[in-house]
Amino acid sequence: MNETAAVSPEQVPHPITNRVGGVFMHVSNMERSVNWYHRLFAMPERSSVTDKVHALAMQGNHGFVLDQHGYDRKLAPKDRPLLMFDSPDVHAAYRFIQSIGIAPEWSIEEYPGMAFFTFRDPDGNLLMVCGKPGNREESGGEPGNALPGSAGVKVPVRYDGGGCELVVTPASYHASLTREGLELTGRAYTEDVYAAPLRIEANVRIESGCLRLLYGKHGCLTFNYGPSSANGTGEEFYVRHPAADKEIGFVGKGTIPSGEWVRLSWTIQERAMAVRVNGELFHEQEGYFGSLIGKAGIGCDNAKITVKSFVVEALNEEETLPRLTVTRNGAPVDELIPDASCYPLMTGDGLWLTHNEQWGNARTRNSYPVPFAAETVVRSDTNSVVLYGGTSARVKFHPDGSLSFLDPVTREEIWSEGAGAGAGALGGGFSSVRWVMEPGRTYVYVDGELRFEREGDYAACRFAFGIGADIGSAAVVRSFRIETMA
Numbered sequence: 001m002n003e004t005a006a007v008s009p010e011q012v013p014h015p016i017t018n019r020v021g022g023v024f025m026h027v028s029n030m031e032r033s034v035n036w037y038h039r040l041f042a043m044p045e046r047s048s049v050t051d052k053v054h055a056l057a058m059q060g061n062h063g064f065v066l067d068q069h070g071y072d073r074k075l076a077p078k079d080r081p082l083l084m085f086d087s088p089d090v091h092a093a094y095r096f097i098q099s100i101g102i103a104p105e106w107s108i109e110e111y112p113g114m115a116f117f118t119f120r121d122p123d124g125n126l127l128m129v130c131g132k133p134g135n136r137e138e139s140g141g142e143p144g145n146a147l148p149g150s151a152g153v154k155v156p157v158r159y160d161g162g163g164c165e166l167v168v169t170p171a172s173y174h175a176s177l178t179r180e181g182l183e184l185t186g187r188a189y190t191e192d193v194y195a196a197p198l199r200i201e202a203n204v205r206i207e208s209g210c211l212r213l214l215y216g217k218h219g220c221l222t223f224n225y226g227p228s229s230a231n232g233t234g235e236e237f238y239v240r241h242p243a244a245d246k247e248i249g250f251v252g253k254g255t256i257p258s259g260e261w262v263r264l265s266w267t268i269q270e271r272a273m274a275v276r277v278n279g280e281l282f283h284e285q286e287g288y289f290g291s292l293i294g295k296a297g298i299g300c301d302n303a304k305i306t307v308k309s310f311v312v313e314a315l316n317e318e319e320t321l322p323r324l325t326v327t328r329n330g331a332p333v334d335e336l337i338p339d340a341s342c343y344p345l346m347t348g349d350g351l352w353l354t355h356n357e358q359w360g361n362a363r364t365r366n367s368y369p370v371p372f373a374a375e376t377v378v379r380s381d382t383n384s385v386v387l388y389g390g391t392s393a394r395v396k397f398h399p400d401g402s403l404s405f406l407d408p409v410t411r412e413e414i415w416s417e418g419a420g421a422g423a424g425a426l427g428g429g430f431s432s433v434r435w436v437m438e439p440g441r442t443y444v445y446v447d448g449e450l451r452f453e454r455e456g457d458y459a460a461c462r463f464a465f466g467i468g469a470d471i472g473s474a475a476v477v478r479s480f481r482i483e484t485m486a
Contacts, residue, residue, distance in 0.1 A: 021063050090134055189296065206262070210303070218241060223237060355471045
């Protein structure tokens with residue numbers, strides 16, 4: 001005889017555990033506070049630290065959490081949680097408190113494997129419930145498609161992003177393929193791994209909440225993050241270092257637009273990262289990112305996104321080279337892009353270039369018409385620097401102190417003995433070199449002193465500018481700016 005055992009109420013766990021999972025201590029400087037408490041408890045070594053939240057390892061498995069978010073967001077003390085209760089099912093706990101007449105203060109904020117919400121007691125103390133997300137009432141479980149005849153066995157949702165196939169993780173709450181792309185609440189990763197230097201590009205639309213770009217074991221860019229009172233949406237931007245597992249926050253960085261398609265680009269080079277939104281630079285950060293390898297991904301933890309395309313590509317040789325920003329009226333307008341033959345390196349002093357067996361220079365992307373003034377701050381231990389106007393014009397400082405000019409119209413090379421020497425010689429430290437070309441005359445100044453001038457018919461000239469060292473020499477370019485004159 002088959003018997004069905006009744007489930008007693010005692011076997012169903014209460015959604016809010018009768019246990020304090022953690023006590024919050026709100027701090028204004030995480031590094032200082034972590035060190036202070038470690039000294040207080042005579043801890044031999046520090047626990048794992050993030051930039052904003054740090055859980056101290058206490059005896060008896062009691063949680064003691066240092067939290068910097070309240071100070072960063074200028075929250076009033078009454079709006080900072082005092083402690084948190086554990087929950088085996090946060091969604092069930094959320095429904096339970098409402099069923100007994102308690103109004104949630106903040107709605108559920110959800111992340112892979114963890115969720116939380118807050119509410120107040122009768123005296124207004126702010127409390128938190130935190131634990132496993134559990135199931136939403138309307139959710140049928142993990143995303144995936146049941147195979148026919150497979151008794152509900154799930155297979156992962158896959159999406160071809162136009163070069164990379166994304167696979168949705170089992171912990172994701174929602175994933176579906178629509179005519180516009182992959183609709184996702186959760187995370188999706190590539191199956192293939194990719195080595196830096198590389199670029200991750202995505203065309204995505206975010207409805208609300210925060211968006212994450214992911215790379216490798218640790219790397220994560222979090223856009224549009226904010227306080228729980230706003231359902232985790234705001235103007236905070238977080239970068240978790242792909243190699244060091246260190247998170248750095250940028251409060252008030254700005255948001256990416258919601259409700260419209262946005263092009264995101266994350267370029268990772270050996271010593272720098274750059275993030276662009278719709279082609280405009282959003283964030284750049286120096287560090288060492290060499291030898292990285294891992295999967296790439298995209299996610300949205302507490303809202304919904306639609307991914308139209310997702311591509312990971314290796315950088316070509318030119319893209320991995322360091323660049324120097326070219327300015328006009330103090331604003332960036334161009335870049336000096338060096339040839340690999342210059343063995344370029346970005347140093348604390350500027351862009352280092354050399355000239356050995358093969359000729360090369362660093363040149364602008366764009367060309368500029370006469371009249372113009374191009375000014376650079378440069379140093380060469382051998383007094384050997386060359387300014388280029390395309391391939392037809394050249395101002396060259398020689399080790400013997402002379403200066404030569406290649407006329408772009410007549411192709412004549414004019415030498416001026418001693419014009420590149422003296423107090424403003426380039427071998428004596430950084431000097432300012434200013435090259436001016438007007439329709440009927442050109443000038444070269446060193447540290448404000450006129451060193452060369454020549455008449456000519458230059459009205460029709462237009463150049464992309466370049467700078468480099470002479471053969472067997474090196475130069476360091478600290479800055480380069482261009483003025484176009486009416």
